[in-house]
Amino acid sequence: MNAGALRRLFGLLRKEALQIWRDPSALAIAFVLPAVLLLIFGYGVSLDARNVPIALVVQRPGALAASFTSQFARSPFFRPRRFLTIQDAEQAMASRAVQGIVWLPSDFARRAAAGGNSPIGVIVNGVDANDARIIEGYVQQVWATWLTARAEAAGGSAALPLSAQPQVRFNPAVDSRDYLVPGLIAVIMTLTGALLTALVIAREWERGTMEALMVTRVTINEILLAKLIPYFVLGMGGMAGSVAIAVFLFGVPLQGSIWVLTATSALFMLAALGMGLLISGFARNQFVAGQIAIITTFLPAFILSGFVFDINSMPRAVQIITHIVAARYFVAILQSVFLAGNVWSVILPNALALVVMAGIFLGLARGTARKRLD
Amino acid sequence: MPATESAGAAPQPAVRLTDVRRSFRTGKRVVTALDGITASAVSGAVTGLIGPDGAGKTTLMRLIAGLLRADAGRIEVLGIDVARDPLSVQARLGYMPQRFGLYEDLSVRENLDLYADLQGVPPAVRPARYDELLHMTGLGPFTARMAGRLSGGMKQKLGLACTLVHPPDLLLLDEPTVGVDPVSRRELWQIIDHLTRDAHMTVLFSTAYLDEAERCAAVLLIHEGRLLGHGPPGQFTADMEGRSFFATASLGRRRLQARLAQAPGVIDAVIQGSRVRVVTADATPPVATGLVAEASDLTLIPTPPRFEDSFVARLRAQAATPAPPPSATVAPLAPAAPKPTGDVISVAHLTRRFGAFVAVDDVSFTVARGEIFGLLGANGAGKSTTFRMLCGLLPPSEGTLRVAGFDLRTAAAPARGRIGYMAQKFSLYGDLSVAQNLRFFSSAYRLTGARQRARIEWAEAEFELGAMRDATARDLPLGFKQRLALACALMHEPDILFLDEPTSGVDPLARREFWRRINALAEQGVTVLVTTHFMEEAEYCDQLVIMAQGKVLAAGEPEAIKQGARTAAQPDPTMEDAFIAVIEAPRQPARAA
Numbered sequence: 001m002n003a004g005a006l007r008r009l010f011g012l013l014r015k016e017a018l019q020i021w022r023d024p025s026a027l028a029i030a031f032v033l034p035a036v037l038l039l040i041f042g043y044g045v046s047l048d049a050r051n052v053p054i055a056l057v058v059q060r061p062g063a064l065a066a067s068f069t070s071q072f073a074r075s076p077f078f079r080p081r082r083f084l085t086i087q088d089a090e091q092a093m094a095s096r097a098v099q100g101i102v103w104l105p106s107d108f109a110r111r112a113a114a115g116g117n118s119p120i121g122v123i124v125n126g127v128d129a130n131d132a133r134i135i136e137g138y139v140q141q142v143w144a145t146w147l148t149a150r151a152e153a154a155g156g157s158a159a160l161p162l163s164a165q166p167q168v169r170f171n172p173a174v175d176s177r178d179y180l181v182p183g184l185i186a187v188i189m190t191l192t193g194a195l196l197t198a199l200v201i202a203r204e205w206e207r208g209t210m211e212a213l214m215v216t217r218v219t220i221n222e223i224l225l226a227k228l229i230p231y232f233v234l235g236m237g238g239m240a241g242s243v244a245i246a247v248f249l250f251g252v253p254l255q256g257s258i259w260v261l262t263a264t265s266a267l268f269m270l271a272a273l274g275m276g277l278l279i280s281g282f283a284r285n286q287f288v289a290g291q292i293a294i295i296t297t298f299l300p301a302f303i304l305s306g307f308v309f310d311i312n313s314m315p316r317a318v319q320i321i322t323h324i325v326a327a328r329y330f331v332a333i334l335q336s337v338f339l340a341g342n343v344w345s346v347i348l349p350n351a352l353a354l355v356v357m358a359g360i361f362l363g364l365a366r367g368t369a370r371k372r373l374d
Numbered sequence: 375m376p377a378t379e380s381a382g383a384a385p386q387p388a389v390r391l392t393d394v395r396r397s398f399r400t401g402k403r404v405v406t407a408l409d410g411i412t413a414s415a416v417s418g419a420v421t422g423l424i425g426p427d428g429a430g431k432t433t434l435m436r437l438i439a440g441l442l443r444a445d446a447g448r449i450e451v452l453g454i455d456v457a458r459d460p461l462s463v464q465a466r467l468g469y470m471p472q473r474f475g476l477y478e479d480l481s482v483r484e485n486l487d488l489y490a491d492l493q494g495v496p497p498a499v500r501p502a503r504y505d506e507l508l509h510m511t512g513l514g515p516f517t518a519r520m521a522g523r524l525s526g527g528m529k530q531k532l533g534l535a536c537t538l539v540h541p542p543d544l545l546l547l548d549e550p551t552v553g554v555d556p557v558s559r560r561e562l563w564q565i566i567d568h569l570t571r572d573a574h575m576t577v578l579f580s581t582a583y584l585d586e587a588e589r590c591a592a593v594l595l596i597h598e599g600r601l602l603g604h605g606p607p608g609q610f611t612a613d614m615e616g617r618s619f620f621a622t623a624s625l626g627r628r629r630l631q632a633r634l635a636q637a638p639g640v641i642d643a644v645i646q647g648s649r650v651r652v653v654t655a656d657a658t659p660p661v662a663t664g665l666v667a668e669a670s671d672l673t674l675i676p677t678p679p680r681f682e683d684s685f686v687a688r689l690r691a692q693a694a695t696p697a698p699p700p701s702a703t704v705a706p707l708a709p710a711a712p713k714p715t716g717d718v719i720s721v722a723h724l725t726r727r728f729g730a731f732v733a734v735d736d737v738s739f740t741v742a743r744g745e746i747f748g749l750l751g752a753n754g755a756g757k758s759t760t761f762r763m764l765c766g767l768l769p770p771s772e773g774t775l776r777v778a779g780f781d782l783r784t785a786a787a788p789a790r791g792r793i794g795y796m797a798q799k800f801s802l803y804g805d806l807s808v809a810q811n812l813r814f815f816s817s818a819y820r821l822t823g824a825r826q827r828a829r830i831e832w833a834e835a836e837f838e839l840g841a842m843r844d845a846t847a848r849d850l851p852l853g854f855k856q857r858l859a860l861a862c863a864l865m866h867e868p869d870i871l872f873l874d875e876p877t878s879g880v881d882p883l884a885r886r887e888f889w890r891r892i893n894a895l896a897e898q899g900v901t902v903l904v905t906t907h908f909m910e911e912a913e914y915c916d917q918l919v920i921m922a923q924g925k926v927l928a929a930g931e932p933e934a935i936k937q938g939a940r941t942a943a944q945p946d947p948t949m950e951d952a953f954i955a956v957i958e959a960p961r962q963p964a965r966a967a
Contacts, residue, residue, distance in 0.1 A: 004494045007491050007494065008491055008494070011490075011492055012488070014491075015488045019477065019480070022479040208471055208473035209476070211475060212476075215464050216489070217493065371460070371461075373436060374443060
């Protein structure tokens, strides 16, 4: 790069810095948008069932039944309501007042006392399959806890021939927020990264400044670099803010090293900005650029990155498609760095994939950018 | 290649165009923007690229700047083939696009710095260059001001300064003066003259204002992608020598104009002040007596030809149609009904603020029935804001407004029923056909059944839209779009017609056609309010106000306003001269009427 090119680049960079400083819209995209999204999703999206309203139908009350139902009252997962008949309970479930029914039949106490298998009925509202499965699991857990406690009280531990001792690794609190927030950061940074470059370039087209730039001796590389550098810095700032919110507000543990986090974030930011540059190549007004950025970056990242929906349970064809979603690799890295630490066997291949993605998007952006209007 | 110039003094042309073609694809449609242009621009002088909107001026500029590629043909700029080496051309070129890309949140100084960096101006020479440019553009006191807070004319001058930071060999200016106030326009021309005379710069200047042709050394007249004429402006007017006259008669000027426009041997008749300017088909002197049956006292005084005369003559020759197509309903003018007097519109102390910004500042005027009333001013003078308040689209901050007897503060809806509004840029539904647009707008005005059918038939006949009934509005030529927009605004037979920049950028024939209809409507008693930044359009008005920065600077009959600007140096001032005179006069609204 010769002196003239450096001066042009420097001039463009200074212009960009002044604009960012005076027009707060870029700052808003870099800092306010991720913070707001993170707060909304962080507080709003939770895969844990807590205080689930549930119907308890006890056909013949007694000491045994009372000791069982008190387990539900103590559990943080359930908010039990009593019903006298199963019909009332079913009606309550139909009107969505309760999410499930636990039914102790009239022979419950007798069969339990006999030491035999005492069946309880569990009916779960299956409209939301995910919730249903979670509630089912919790009910079983309460049931097992009660059985164990009873066996211990009876002086023996042999009531259950086999007892499961679940041990959760990497997310010991089994808090879905700890698992979701790192993934969310990846999804949100996909959007902000792409929006930053796509919108600011579309704005230059809208205001006619791009046409004036085009006829100077500036080269297309200089224009792209002058957009990439400042918005990379801004995007990394937004990333740092998001990590701070995750760690200090949501209390997500950061097990891995901050340097690994920074380096992989930088790779991902290049890929996201590259997508934005590519979009700006054909979207010449801010509205279209914003729409394309949301549809082509945010939605795929949300659905196909594996941050909520497990990639392995997707159909084969969709699994293949997920490979072109850069967020997929970053989600894997973030979840590992936050919850498990520097697991190189996860980080290295995904980081390599990010290098390839960044290369592809930046290369495509460069290849499609023309110093012409047609 | 042998030297083609006859005289040794004639330099190599700076731009040489050989059969340049370019078309654009929009959806399924292919639009030909340039259809085989062969021309050249001489070094060290201003070459004017003149034509109405859609003629292909901007496309040609972009081709020369290497921003577009030609479909066919060859473009040579400063001896370099643009298609092969656009960067070398761009290094020697200054280009100011129509909407010059000033960074509005950068100051004047920061914009200059940016372009100095981009053009590779060494820091050592910058202070001297900046001083020169700031002095030339008069922007010296405003270096710290944000570009977004400059006036329209100052923005244009800053844009010009930015393109000139590194003195280019060729300067391309795309419509730098359109919509700019006349004072800034005059200053821009002074800068351009200075550049060509003292710095020997080559300038290619595009404009839709035909009167600017006379300021160019050579002119390329473009219409619908074709070259209609090429040469020094004097050559254009020389062809028209002895063919233009001022006609006066005791007959009303509008009736006289309508009659003369259809008189044999007349190719053009336009109202200018109290007289009618006539252009004849050839140089044989016309006989005044008997030319118009109703005007026995008609006198014709020869007047020097204008560039526009030549354009009209060429367009007429090209179209090979007789002078204005006779229209059944408009031509036989009903004997002028005694005009009921009384003000249809009265505006008193009208003020509109947007935050701290005063867009319209204490404006007062009245408009009588059947009058054509003009609001003349540059972009940003407050015309459109005034208009929106008159249509009841925007509440005033202060002042009173009465339209057709209704107070717009309290009864905007009934007032709107009496108003027809034709928006700038013809707000039609582009995807609907002509007939569908007419049906939609008539039902929007609550016309139904037989009356709706009758009005649509009237519109199709009156505006000659019948043949185009099924054409999509988007695909119509500009002149047809304008007619359709006017038809839509007239569906409910309004008493008052608002026209916002109605003829901005259309070719002179379409403009004449349009004003012929407007004149006829005014004769029938319709009150017409029109905004324009074309000084010449002011001539069509009975009364006008000149606005600048939200204030009324002058009001009265066009002729009276022009007479007010008469000085020893300017015995016959144009409307533009008058405009400059009132702007530069001490700030006291000169009541000329």
